[in-house]
Amino acid sequence: MKITATQESLLRYFQIQQLLFHEAQLLDSWRLNEWLDLFTEDGGYFVPPTDVSAEEADPAKHLYYIADNRARLEERVIRLDKRTCHAEFPRSKVQHLVSNILLESDNGTEVGVSAGFVVYRTKNGHTDTFIGHYRYLLREVEGELKIVKKTCNLALDGLRPQAKISIIL
């Protein structure tokens, strides 16, 4: 990879970094409807299985942990705000750490980004840690970067001891 740092790419990088950090803050403070607004109308959110390689994984062919199109993503947010979402009532404490942000492709409208994450979830006296890397496809919509696709590739051997992904990674 050839590293270039034009003024334009630096501005783009800043824009991406702000988006990712803003997203992490919204998730940590449970402002999920605002988080949903970061997605395009055709946006999706995916967590592939840990025993299929990230390159090979396909939600139409493999059993994922999460494969939400926009409609189900909206339902996920509705669910997470309910008292009857027992796994998250009372709500857990969440802290996202986002790092290693890399601008991988940019054709002016669509931007490919990868980043590393560590997400801590604490509830009932247990702290569970989710580790992995994000892949984002972003799109510029009316001058604003929106998320078209967010994939969370876990760098874990399954969900032991996390048991579940009841928060948003």
Next chain:
Amino acid sequence: MTDPLIIDDNDRGVFKVARRSFTSQEIFEQERDRIFQNCWLYLGHESELRNANEFVTRTVAGQNLIFVRGKDGEVRAFFNVCPHRGATVCREKKGKAKSFQCMYHGWVFKNNGEINHLSGEPAYAKDFKENGNCNLRAVPHLDSYAGFYFVSFKEDIEPLPDYLAGAKEYLDIVADQSSAGMEIVGGTQEYSIRANWKLLVENSVDGYHAESTHATYLDYLMNTNGSLTATKLAGKGYDLGNGHAVIEYSAPWGRPIAQWIPMWGEKGKEELDRVYAELVERLGEDKAKQMATLNRNMIIFPNLVINDIMAITVRTFYPTAPDEMMINAFALGVCDESEWRREYRLSNFLEFIGPGGFATPDDVEALEHCQRGFQAHANVPWNDISKGMKASQPSFDDELQMRAFWREWNRRVATEGEK
């Protein structure tokens, strides 16, 4: 005399289970010796080893196994343990291999288990390799029914078909859904729960908890346009013998075998109509209707769950401590289904089942909180499993299926004084 672990009082219609069954280290060890060492346990599905030399490594009740189709086409299961010093021989999850080499001292085994290369052989006695001394140790028994492979660690055990008893009929209903056969879809949900394994047995066949535990899932179905039929939740529970049990019931959600919902569109309807017509032709109207429209949650004693609901999940689990279990869950699909149907099958699966679904996380929360509650077992000692005990034909949301499991569990675990 030790206190009983269950109270089974048919006259009063009361069935109770002692909460120390979920917390005691001693009972955990008894389960390991008396149940997991003495029963047929699920290993894998035939579709995972389609071709010669394919293998999968798995942990069954805590023991590491290699499940492999040999060069000769034969399916075998070995302890994934070097006969020399005990190191894990194959450290990959799956793949293709004609032989396996132990990394520690370099012993090489053919995929039929025989020693192929004994490094430093001249230094060993001439007859050292004889009598299978250097071969991978095969599990005492491996057998399959309807494509599902089971192992037994016990030498002297009844044949698998006898063990499965009435569960065979329900395994057939899952296996016969297509003349092309069934297959495990790639990708495993591997997770653990901080709760006793028997809580997941109960939960997997619990028709009573849905309305409360899964309120958000039912809300979701109601909110989503076209994801429901007018079918009511209704059905029955059956004791299948030997600790196996099933609940069978109608439900409003779509089933990718052949219960169509409006969301799947006209094209989807045409396809599922074709599927249904084929089922009727092959199996007759009654069987086809049962297969297509009824849901089944089945427990095969002790630790296999096959739930043929809005999708089919095959789930197996084992305890690592009284308050911790490991779970592997797979999706089962029809071999020759269209891309469309496979996609909806997986989508249906994820909506409800698994660590990221709209339902399983709430089950996990419930189970973990039961485990916490059981810490008070000295003061609040009994779980109640009495629902529907006086009914002539218990409903799917009664608890007959759990009582069937618990009676067999008690028969195997409790010593004479405790029964």
